[in-house]
Amino acid sequence: MTNVPIEGILLPDEKHNHESPSNWKEYFSFSTDHKVIGIQYLVTSFFFFLVGGIFAMVMRGELMTPESDLVDRTVYNGMFTMHGTVMLFLWTFPSLVGFANYLVPLMIGARDMAFPRLNAVAFWMVPVVGILMMGSFFVPGGPAQAGWWSYPPVSLQNPTGNLINGQVLWLLAVAISGVSSIMGAVNFVTTIVKMRAPGMGFFKMPLFVWAVFSAQIIQLFGLPALTAGAVMLLLDLTAGTAFFDPAKGGNPVMFQHYFWFYSHPAVYVIILPVFGIFSEIFPVYSRKPLFGYKVVAVSSMLIAVVSGIVWVHHMYVSGTPGWMRLIFMMTTMFVSVPTGIKVFAWVATIWGGKMRLNTPMLFALGALVMFVFAGITGIMLSSVPVDVHVNNTYFVVGHFHYVLYGTVTMGLFAAIYHWFPKMTGRMYSESWGKIHFWLAFIGTNLNFLPMHPLGLQGMLRRVASYAPEYQFWNIIASLGGFLLGMSTLPFIFNMVISWMQGEKAPANPWRAIGLEWLVSSPPPVENFEETPIIISEPYGYGKSERLTANLPE
C-alpha cells in the first residue's frame, strides 16, 4: 500500500497494527512503553475520578438540607478533604501526565521517553499514593480531615494519639506523589530538550509539547517547596518538632507559604496542558492554522515564570501586610495577560473557520467558555477587597470548580475523545459523546454557578450545615451535581463499548497535521521506523503545500 498525501499529510501504511499491545494483560504489567504507561495513567486516574466523584455526590447529598443529617461530621470532613486531594493528586495531575506520556514522544518524533524505566516507576507510585489515601479511611480516627491544604494547627490535631493516622498517611501519600511527579518532570524536560526529531526547533514543536514543557518546569521548581513543607509537617506530627505548632513556638503561617508556593502554580501545571489540548483541537476542527503560534508558545513559558510570584494571593487574610498584598495582587492580575493572549488566539483560530462540531470540539468549546468565566472570577478574587469579602466562601469554590471541572476536566474529555481513535484503533460513538457533553455542560453550570451567589451571600465552604436561607441555591447546585455525576455514565458506556467493538479507526480520522497522526492507530511499539524529519510548522491547515514531516526514503 502506498501513502497518499491528503492536504499535505502523509498517510501511513496500515498493516502494522500487530506491533502495539494487543492483549489487555499488558496494561497491568511493568511496561516501559510510553504509550502503555500513558494509558495506564489515564485508566488509573479515571478510576480515582470516579472515587472522588462519589465523595462529591455524598457531599452534595448532605448539602441538600441545612441540617447535618446524611453523614457523620467526621466522615463529611474526610470526604471534602479526600475529594479535593483525590481530584487533584489522583485525577487531574496523573491524567494529564498520561496524555503527556502518550503524546509527547509521538509529537516530537521520538521512539520513547528519555528514561523509560524511570517513567514506569513514576507511574507505579500513583497506585501506591491511592492506596495510602484510601487506606486512611480504615485507620483509627478516620481519614485526614483538615482539607486538601492541611493547614496547621488543625492538621496537627491527633485525638487518637496513634502514630499511624489519617493525616500521616495523607502526608506520606502527598510526598510520594511529589517524588513521582519530580521523576516525571525530569523525564519530560530531558525528553523534550534532547529527543526532538531533526528539524524540530523549539518553535516547530506542537503547542501541547510547549505546554507540557512549561508545566513540568513549574513542577521542578515548585514541587520541592511543597515537599519541604510536607516533610516538616510530618515531623511535627510524628517526631514532636515545633515548625508549625504555635503551642511550641512554631509558625503555622510558614506552612501556608510552603504550601501555596507550589500549590498555586500547581493550578498552572494542570491547566497549561489543557491549554495545549485546546491548541491542538481548535485548528483541526476549524481547518485553520493556529493564530499566533509563537505568542501562544511563549505565553506558556511566561505563565510558568509568573506562577512563581503569585502564591500570597491565597493568604491575603493570613496577616499579610498591606504593601505585600498590593504586590501579589498585581502579579496575580498579570497572569491574565498571557492567558488572555491564548484565549484571543483560540478565538481567532476558530473565527471564519470551517467548524466541525464533533465531540472533542464541543468539549473544547464548552471548556473554553467556562474558562473565560473562571478567568473573570479569578481576576475578581485576585483583587484584595473582593477576596477579603468572599474569602473562604462558596464563591471561591465556584471559581475553582469552573477551572477544575469546567475547564480542566472538560478539556480532558475533549482530549480523550480526540485521541481515542489513535490510542485504541477504534472510533467512539458520536451520539453518545454528544449526550455526554450536553449532560456535563448543563450539569457543570447548574452545579457551580449557584455557588457564586451563595458565596456572595456569605455561605462558608467546608460546612456540613448552613443557615436555611441558603437552601434554594444549594438544592439547585446539588441537582446539577447529580446530573454531572450521571453524565459520566454515557461516557463510560461509550468508551467500553467502542474500545471493544467500535468501528476500526484509520491512522488519521480527523485529517490532522501532526506527527502522531502519521503512524498507524494504535501506533507500533517504537513509534517511527525511521526518525521523521520535520520540514514545516505544526499547524499549516488549509495550506496544501505544507507538510509537517518528511520520512527519509
Place this chain on the structure above:
Amino acid sequence: MESYINSHELPHTAAEHTHDEEGNKMFGFIVFLLSESVIFLSFFAGYAIYKTTTPNWLPAGVSGLEIKEPTINTVILVASSFVIYLAERALQRHDLVKFRLFLLATMAMGTYFLVGQAIEWNGLAFGFTSGVFGGTFYLLTGFHGLHVFTGILLQLIILVRSFLPGNYDTGHFGVNATSLFWHFVDVIWIILFILIYVWQ
C-alpha cells in the same frame, strides 16, 4: 514511498544510541539536581524567616553554636571537591590506580566530615524538638548529611565498578554524575555553613 513502520530495522547503530543515552542521563541528572537545590533553598528560606521572626529563637540555656570544629569540617569537605576532580582527571588519562586512590581519599574526607558532624551533634545542649531553632538546625544539617552519605555511597559504587571486568573507559556517566553530585553537596554546605554558623 515504501511503508515505514517496522521497529525491527532501526537505522541507529548501537554506539550512536549509547552515546545519546549518556548525554540524556547527564542532562536529566542536572535537571534533577536543580530540583534538589529548590528543596534546600526552601529549607534555607524557612530558616532565615524563622530566625528573623521567631521570639526566643535560641532555646533556654543555649547561647549559640561552636564554630571551630565545623570550620575545619568545612575546609575538609571543600577540599574533597578538588580531590574528586583529580580522580575524574586521572580516569580521563586512563590512570585507574590514581583514580582509585583519589576516590578513596574523597571518601575518607567525606567520612571525616560525617563523623565530625556526629560528634558535634552528640555534644550539643539542644535536640530536634527544642523549639524551631532545634528543629531547623537538625533538619538542615541532617538533610545535608544524608546527601553526604549518599555521595559516599555513589563513590563506593563507582570504586567497586572500576574493579569489575569490562571496559571502564566507555561512558563515564557514573563517575561524572557522582563528581557533580559531590560538588553540589559542597556548594550547599557552604551556604548552610554561612547561614547557620557564621550568621548567629
